[in-house]
Every structure is written in C-alpha cells, then in structure tokens.
Amino acid sequence: MLLNTGHYYSQSLYMMEVLRPVLVNINGRIYRKNLVQEESYEEEEEEDYSYSAAEAEQCLDEPCDAYNIEQTDRGFRCAIDVPSVLYKYIIGKKGETRKRLESETKTSINIPKQGVEGQIVITGAHRAAVASALTRIEVLIDSFRRKQPFTHFLSFALNHAQVQQGFLRFREQVLERCGQDAGVDESIFQNPAKLHLTIGTLALLNEQEVTRANKLLQQCQDVIRDITEAKPLPVEVRGIEYMNDDPSTVDVLYAKVAVKDGSDQLQQIADRLVECFAAAGLMERERDRVKIHGTIMNTLFRKDPSAEDKGASGRPNAKDREAFNAKNILQMFDDFYFGTFELNSVHISQRFSTDSTGYYSSAGHVTFS
Known part of the structure; x- marks a missing residue:
C-alpha cells in the first residue's frame, strides 16, 4: 500500500x-x-x-x-x-x-x-x-x-567629534585607495553628523503614539542605569564588517561598536529596550539579539542621501540598488580605528529629520548617568 x-x-x-x-x-x-x-x-x-x-x-x-x-x-x-x-x-x-x-x-x-x-x-x-x-x-x-513605513527609531548617536574625524579619514582613504573599485564613490558614504547605531524601528503614526513611546522610554531609564551603574559607557568604534555572503557585491558596510572594557553592557541595553518596546506592541522583534553596528556605507544613499536603512542583513530591494565591491576595503581597513567616546544617551530619533547639530531630531531620550 x-x-x-x-x-x-x-x-x-x-x-x-x-x-x-x-x-x-x-x-x-x-x-x-x-x-x-x-x-x-x-x-x-x-x-x-x-x-x-x-x-x-x-x-x-x-x-x-x-x-x-x-x-x-x-x-x-x-x-x-x-x-x-x-x-x-x-x-x-x-x-x-x-x-x-x-x-x-x-x-x-x-x-x-x-x-x-x-x-x-x-x-x-x-x-x-x-x-x-x-x-x-x-x-x-x-x-x-505592519505595512506602514517606520517613522522613528531607537538610536545610539555615534557622531562624537572624534568619531566623525575618524570617519572622514576613512572616507578619504577609501576613495583614494579603492575609488576605482566597482560601485565605490562618495555618494554611498554616511553623513558623518548622522552616524548612529539603530536599536529598532518604530511606526508612530500620530502625536499620541509618539508620547506613548517617549513615556515607555522614560520607564526604561532605571533599567538602563542599573546596567551602566549610572555612568556613561566608554565606547570604541573600530573595525568594519558586512553581512551578506559575497564581499564583491555589498550594499551596506558597518563599523563595529563595542564598550571599551569588552563588557556586554551596550548589548544588554539594546536588548532590554527591544524587549520592552516589543512587549508593548510598539516594535517588532526581528532577531534574538540586536546587532551592534553603525552603518558607514550604504547603497541606498546613492539615490537618496537621506535614506535610512533598517539594518537588515542581505540585500533588501536589490533591484533598486547598485552594489559595490568591498573586497579591497575589507582587506585594507579591516581594523580601522574611528574613535572612542563616552556614550550617555539613547534617543527616539525621527526619520528624515535634522536637528541643530546635524543629527536626527529627537522625540525623546534618556541618559545613562
């Protein structure tokens, strides 16, 4: 049978x-x-x-x-x-x-x-x-x-003056040494004033929802300060990485971000924030742990300098993007040092916005100390 x-x-x-x-x-x-x-x-x-x-x-x-x-x-x-x-x-x-x-x-x-x-x-x-x-x-x-484009995102600002200077050196050297590689040009580099680490994205569709998200962030402040012992975190931005399988066809290149003493405090804060916002129904949890990295090159910027990427791995919207060959960049700048600074806040950043410092406008923030 x-x-x-x-x-x-x-x-x-x-x-x-x-x-x-x-x-x-x-x-x-x-x-x-x-x-x-x-x-x-x-x-x-x-x-x-x-x-x-x-x-x-x-x-x-x-x-x-x-x-x-x-x-x-x-x-x-x-x-x-x-x-x-x-x-x-x-x-x-x-x-x-x-x-x-x-x-x-x-x-x-x-x-x-x-x-x-x-x-x-x-x-x-x-x-x-x-x-x-x-x-x-x-x-x-x-x-x-779930089909609405995100309007805000939780972020750690990485645009400290020292990191910006390091990033500008990186951009200058990459263009000088790898500018002839396929797809590599100045247009795909991040705006140095908007260097950041995305924790998670939010679709806040009216002022009431923005207020609700801000109140929730304020409630997370004690949890964050327990992790940091109410002190700023000395953070180092060093090294680069990509997340797809082929280094010759890359859409996003990231800078590695870590607490200088090697602890996982930054990871703990990011994960707890996502856990809190997801439990409240304000954020979708895309993976078990937040990927700690900051975008420094993104092919979305080629057509739209103000674009914000969700930070997903792979090649989203590949048909609308011209990838670049990152082989030489990865070899030459694998351990590039961008800078060190004290991170002391997390923001609800508004997409497609700019404040007086050149960073994203903030709809709310809390400090670590």
Whole structure:
C-alpha cells in the first residue's frame, strides 16, 4: 500500500497549528489566530482596503476584561484609539469593510472624519458583540500597521567629534585607495553628523503614539542605569564588517561598536529596550539579539542621501540598488580605528529629520548617568 506522505505531512502541520496557534501581539495584548482555509489573496490596489471573510475569522472573538467596554442605557459601548491614517483600512473601499464588520458582529462602528485624530466608537446590544468587533478591528489595524513605513527609531548617536574625524579619514582613504573599485564613490558614504547605531524601528503614526513611546522610554531609564551603574559607557568604534555572503557585491558596510572594557553592557541595553518596546506592541522583534553596528556605507544613499536603512542583513530591494565591491576595503581597513567616546544617551530619533547639530531630531531620550 502506498503512503501519501504529502498528505500525512500537511495533516501533521495542521495539528501543530491547532495545538500551537500563531500568537499576535497587539498593544501589549496577546491574541491567537484561528486556523482558516487557505485562500488565494492578491494584493489590492492602493485604494482597495477590503478584506476577505477568512481574514475576518483569523482571531477568536473572545470577550476580554482588558477591554474598556461600558454598559449604557442602549447596550454596550467601547472606544478605541486609532491613528487617523489607518481609518481607511477599517472603512474599506466604498465603506465595504466597515459594513461587513457591522453586519457580522451586529454592531455600529463610528469613525471620525479622515485626518481628524479621535476615537473609533463601537456600540452594540451585547457585550460579546462589541468585544468581537473590537478584536477584529485591532487585528485588522495590526495587519495594516505592519505595512506602514517606520517613522522613528531607537538610536545610539555615534557622531562624537572624534568619531566623525575618524570617519572622514576613512572616507578619504577609501576613495583614494579603492575609488576605482566597482560601485565605490562618495555618494554611498554616511553623513558623518548622522552616524548612529539603530536599536529598532518604530511606526508612530500620530502625536499620541509618539508620547506613548517617549513615556515607555522614560520607564526604561532605571533599567538602563542599573546596567551602566549610572555612568556613561566608554565606547570604541573600530573595525568594519558586512553581512551578506559575497564581499564583491555589498550594499551596506558597518563599523563595529563595542564598550571599551569588552563588557556586554551596550548589548544588554539594546536588548532590554527591544524587549520592552516589543512587549508593548510598539516594535517588532526581528532577531534574538540586536546587532551592534553603525552603518558607514550604504547603497541606498546613492539615490537618496537621506535614506535610512533598517539594518537588515542581505540585500533588501536589490533591484533598486547598485552594489559595490568591498573586497579591497575589507582587506585594507579591516581594523580601522574611528574613535572612542563616552556614550550617555539613547534617543527616539525621527526619520528624515535634522536637528541643530546635524543629527536626527529627537522625540525623546534618556541618559545613562
């Protein structure tokens, strides 16, 4: 008798997904997704924000005490804060998404006018119906929030005067000795005033979310000071590295950053910050540990000097980028010394911005000492 191993494998996966469902973190609350029948779903055009019936069932409609659902004379009511830029995804094309949500949950969903920051209000005759609509809206919003470009990022500034001078020497020597190598030119070097280490990226879609992120950062200050013993960290920027497999085809080159005494304090701070912001639903955790490095050359800068890269490994958006040959740079400048300085703060930096020092504008910061 022949055994259909493919069917057996798919059934095993099915059982694993039932027993260990996917968990979704939304605003610090954890939901589990129901297993649904796979459907082909093509990405919609920019103005089409409807969703399928299967997607509507992706999470369990479980009433939760975390919801602030109030009883009124006419039934039940709940208000949820949603950035105005996301209203369109709940309304859908020609209002189809909202109509479907209201029909399936037997609720009424009131959404402010586009561009007006406010609350989406859900009302219904039964508490369970309001909780169901709220859960579906939060899952829907979370899905589209993940597609928004990041607006801010947690950063350690590496633009100390000594490091900037070291970086300018590096740039001058690389152009002099390796300027004939494929793809190497002045346009792909980082702006020295914006040298930084990215801890993690944030999509903060209105002032309320910026304020929330800043408050969370302030709450992390005691944890940071416990790690640093309330002192600045002497940090050394020395050496370079790349993260893809072929040194002759590189998109991003990094400077290595480490605490001068060899301790892992900087790593601890970065990891704890990501842990804190991810638990609050403000950041996605992309890897187990933050990669401690600072971008010094990036092919994104070739077309857009203000570009910020997420710091991912590999070659993202390779079709839009002209890589460079880093073989000689890596050989000649492997242990290049950029400088040493005392690091004493972490910032919520605003993307595509510049402050009076030439660094990114800060939406909030805390100090180590």
